[in-house]
Amino acid sequence: MKRYLVLLLLAFMVILAATPTSAARPEQKYPVTFNGHPIGFDVEPQNVNGRVFVPFRAIFEKMGAKVYWDEATQTVSADREETSINLTIGNKTAYVNSNPIQLSDAPFIKNGSTLIPLRFVGEALGGTVTYDPATTAIAIVDLKYPKRGGTLNMAMWNKPDGNFHPEVASDTYSNWVSGMMYDGLWRYDAHIVPQPALADGWDWDASNTILTFYLRPDAKFHDGKPVTADDVIISFKGMMHPKYVGPRNSGWDALMGYDDYTKGINGETKANFEKGVVTATPLAGLYKLDDHTVVFRLAHPDAAFFITQTVFGIIDGSKYTKVPVQEWGLASDPYNTKAPNGTGPFKMTEYAEGQYVVLVANDNYWSGRPYIDKVVWRVLSSDVAVGEFKLGKLDIAEAEADTLDYYRVMNNLKIAEFPDLVYQELMFNWAKGPTSEKAVRHAIAYGIDRMAIIHNLLKDHGGTMYTPLHPLLWAATEDVEKYGFNPDRARQILDEAGWKVGPNGIRVRDGKKLHIKMTYPNVGNPVRRATAPVLQQMMKDIGIEVELVGYDWPTINTKVFDQKDFDMLMIGWQVVFDPDPTGMWDKSATAQGGFNAGGFVTDESERLIKEAKTNPDIEFRQEVYRKWGKLWAEELPAYIFYAKNTTMAYNDRVKNFNPLPGGLYYWNLEELWLSK
């Protein structure tokens, strides 16, 4: 269904919120866990006169309660199932189901967060609270809540390729399965902010070229072997190796020693290099300080590097001393499906090619054992999805927006809908043909009734978007020409450009008809297919004759991306969490097979794209991207129809399910639990 996404976008290289990616090794004074799962705070726990205070909201939400704040009475409250809790700022009496409980100290507010005495947490909702004075770690353990165990049933609408090796996984489902089995150095939290994973901290030096990761000492592979700096080096060197085949071989140029490594000059012995064997031998820009400290060193600052290049999963390097990189993840890689050794919350126990994957919980997961025991992920035809949900054999699945009505009538199902980093556009051939004329592009844009398409075809499961700087990203800008629907303006622009209405309503100039070939994928995405004839009609209204050319994906690949043989192309993209347009809208992407098939290149655009990468400062980059977005919208190498929402259906027995955009649907898998 989303085949092309699968093809093009892949991996969840990623980032979103306006977060500085540089953070000193976090000095978490009081790390708090609930049933082993770390709790993140805006305001850290405090020690006041020898007593520890913890933030009320973060902890009670983690424990499954709904938290409320009443400004008028200065009261915080939390509800979970039959229990309700009330505390008032400055008042030593708390209430649990209206039974008063005396606190040792009164709650107080710091930086907008309510802090309460640690002891009360256990008294309120049950469970035990232990404070380890030696490590200052606080562990809250509740054996009764939430419910443990059970099997989560999921569906894959396409057969995964079956390469689950985190460095080479290419299709969406293989990536998700891989993500359950392998952790990266860091991962995203609920606010899509990078948080420690296998590395419990990292920092950039002042020059923004030296990035140091500090590995978590307690992180272990599924077989019990600790994760070391060598594993990290082997994982990353693999993607840089010239024999590597997969979607993560680009973006390494800034790394020192990368060029030499690809030429076999250093980093491997000659024999190993030719065989494709990857070892932990350091590069000038990738080396370890000790077994738990790894350094990435760049030749020049690259603001996108952290997000796009360091997110990938870490493999057990000791397993790959004999498997050459060109075989990673293939049938001949014994650690792909037969004996994988990851670090993630789940371990693969069975893989039946083309049928299903069975994963079981990793009892020793560093971030807390998953509440669920088992995940069964079956390959299914999406035609039977409704029936499978009805039978209770399916718990979570992506649901196309046009099928939601079937799910809505089932009262044990819930729908999750959220804006995603996916958008649909009409790409123009910027370099040749009728659309190389700016006036024609502008006229087409004014002639499209975007809102009608969103409302009638997409059924409002999406929103507007005007430049490739996605509204979910910090770089988004609205300060651009939006090309609202205005057919009169479109006609006027064409008239002024000399395209006069001919005998049959089609515009003509110098004896040539305004005839445009629109290529579109005639497979997958039903909304996009339905848009093609609608667009044809809209263009006819302003005097442009559009010829529809429907192809399958491999043909589009060749005709459009290799041969540039098109006038306009309807296509969808998934953007990554960093707004850097390199590879999408810059000159390098105009080469054969590149994604800038229309050939959009201007000196100013090239300059801005490069400039935005020189400094990781968010405000600096925002300013540069604002200029670039304006320029892009004026040149209009593509018209963006809409940003699409993702819709998923799930059984209401699944709790804590909180899918995030950018493919982060299962980011908190270890904290999902089943109520039935």
Next chain:
Amino acid sequence: MRRYLARRLLQVIPILFGVSLVLFVIVHSAPGNPYAYLFGPRTDPALKERLMREKGFYDPLPVQYVRWIKETATGHFGYSLRNGAPVLDQIMERLPRTLLLTSTAFLIAILLAIPIGVISATRQYSLVDYLVTSFSFMGISLPSFFAALVAIYLFAVTWRIFPSNGMIEAGQPHTFWTVLYHLILPAFTLGLRDLAAYSRYTRSSMLEVLRQDYVRTARSKGLAERTVVYKHALRNSLIPVITLFGFSLPGLFGGAIIFETIFAWPGMGLLSFEAVGNRDYPMLMAVNLFFAFLVITGNLVADILYAVVDPRIRYA
């Protein structure tokens, strides 16, 4: 007969060779390339070019064909471009599943169609006959994917008698009975079309035979109606029906592509469907050759059956 068979079997080799040549040209001249999926949005085009050159994507077609012949001759039909496993291994893993599905469907169709056809012919214009003819008319005109979805809705979702998809249950022991249990629904719906078609053939052929003089003779001899119908008439009426068996072979496999997708039955159909979408050349070649082989065998089987059931036909 034996010489005839040997000759026909020997003919298969040059035919397949010719087919492979034509297939190779067609498969490789379809736009698209199998490596596109391998690369990310930021992949350096030069790097991509180099990798594709190394993989021989730009070699002239004859060179690629010779390489393919070599790989095929070594016995494993090359390696899948998608997952690197030998093509033959993947086909051998999936072929038995498809054979199981199609042969069950075929058996169901034949074993039900012949009695149904006979009954409706011997009771022409009765209620049973009308039911049978209208049922078979429906069976032929119903799009097969629709029939499959209706079957799933009724038998798997509403009445919950059979599982709606898959071949085995994840995490449970894979026994013969689980497979059989999963087989019933897809096999029945896949066989439906042939069932309808063959019951009609049997009916019309039977009707024709029943009007023959020798049938009248048999009846006038005072033979029991059973003997007349099942011994004298049925045998002769089956001659045109049996010859059709061979031809339905490729059709059944073709139908399997749709059914395997809907029922998530991991067989050849799904494999070939994916191979097309991925432009996985070695896999496409092997799968298509297999289908060509199927058509050739189907024809051969039809010819042989013809000789077996009709004593007037003799091959030399």
